[in-house]
Amino acid sequence: MNANSLVITLPDWLNERLTAPVHLQSDEARMRFVIDLARENVIRGTGGPFAAAVFREDDGALMAAGVNSVLRLNNAMLHAEVVALMFAQARVGSYTLRAVGASYDLVTACEPCAMCLGATLWSGVRRLVCGATRDDAERVGFDEGPVFPESYAYLEQRGITIVRQVLRTEAAGVFDLYVRSGGVVYNG
Numbered sequence: 416m417n418a419n420s421l422v423i424t425l426p427d428w429l430n431e432r433l434t435a436p437v438h439l440q441s442d443e444a445r446m447r448f449v450i451d452l453a454r455e456n457v458i459r460g461t462g463g464p465f466a467a468a469v470f471r472e473d474d475g476a477l478m479a480a481g482v483n484s485v486l487r488l489n490n491a492m493l494h495a496e497v498v499a500l501m502f503a504q505a506r507v508g509s510y511t512l513r514a515v516g517a518s519y520d521l522v523t524a525c526e527p528c529a530m531c532l533g534a535t536l537w538s539g540v541r542r543l544v545c546g547a548t549r550d551d552a553e554r555v556g557f558d559e560g561p562v563f564p565e566s567y568a569y570l571e572q573r574g575i576t577i578v579r580q581v582l583r584t585e586a587a588g589v590f591d592l593y594v595r596s597g598g599v600v601y602n603g
């Protein structure tokens with residue numbers, strides 16, 4: 416492969432899903448959308464049981480979505496949250512979602528790992544909404560890395576509102592589906 420450039424793509428099924436505009440107002444509706452993407456990523460065999468999306472806070476417009484693409488693209492950094500944040504920043508044309516005249520939320524089917532919590536901070540989102548918990552992910556073998564209560568407190572001090580355990584049971588159920596379907600549990 417050409418190692419002088421990187422191309423980050425979404426799976427075809429997700430691109431098709433994103434052709435029509437999506438507006439979702441409540442955290443529950445947004446989480447349900449994200450959990451559906453995580454489940455589809457497992458069923459289609461395009462990656463791990465994780466998905467995330469960035470929504471514009473005021474009107475609920477979906478700006479970008481991402482699914483875990485670590486295995487598909489051989490890139491340990493391509494967690495769902497990172498993918499969604501990168502596509503959202505590309506769409507608004509700014510390296511921070513804080514400076515573009517609107518507030519944005521990151522909705523993720525699982526509490527972020529250490530890397531994604533950092534990406535959340537640097538991305539400029541105003542809210543972080545999580546479904547399944549760290550314990551749910553670690554129960555099936557995923558490692559979330561060095562995330563501490565202080566990590567969440569740090570983000571909150573920087574003005575990021577954090578909402579956790581939205582539709583937790585449904586989100587965690589996708590992990591079980593992944594394990595039952597023989598999915599690879601990887602770390603790093």
Ligand SMILES: [Zn+2]
Pocket residue numbers: 494495496527528529530531532
């Ligand atoms: Zn992550």
